[in-house]
Amino acid sequence: MGEKEAGQMAKTLRRAAAFSALGKALFAGARGGPSLGKRLAALPRMLKATAKGEYDGGMRVALMVAATAYVASPVDVVPELFLALFGLADDALMVAWLAGSVLSETERFIEWEQRRAAVIPGHVVT
Template sequence: MAKAARAAQAWRTYRDVTRPGSPGLGARIRALPRMIGAAMRGRYPGLGKGRLALLGLGVLYIVSPVDVVPDFLALIGVADDFGVFLWLTGSLLGESGRYVEWERERIRAVPS
């Protein structure tokens, strides 16, 4: 992902998290385990198993000592990890916000 695209995605994520009425950062982070569990059980339609696997691969890439571009190549080696980190963070925060809104809609739909 190009530097400009990473910066644009980071900006979109920031705007989404700070939008009035949108779930806040804390709510999104707390929703991550629920979202992942619901997606794995097939209960949350917004996150398919393929996309969940791709996010898992992103986590593995960040924590893995093996990189496409080795870290000893100064800034270039760290830039690919940072790009994956930005993509992963933006994807998880964006999807967890949609998940929180999906949960809210389900709660509203349940008759009292």
């Protein structure tokens, strides 16, 4: 397999992983996971807990912020003008990855909150 074919295969796998993450996150509510509303409501709490260093989602949140900046960036408008559909495809893939990541990470955060709430503060007596 040549270098070009390997690169194309890697792109295809990343694209499939992004859509898979989105699909899993969207249908999690149907299989007993948090609803979409609960996930979105948890987003500000997750950002606050991450900023305070309480939640370990720092790198994942940073990647989501970077993806949001990439999609919203006016610098990315120029390629769309010249490349039309090809220029929009990278944004579509980024939005799919971002949606899947946000939904997946908020589910993880909600589980973290539930485990944290179950802990009774106090001292261990030995």
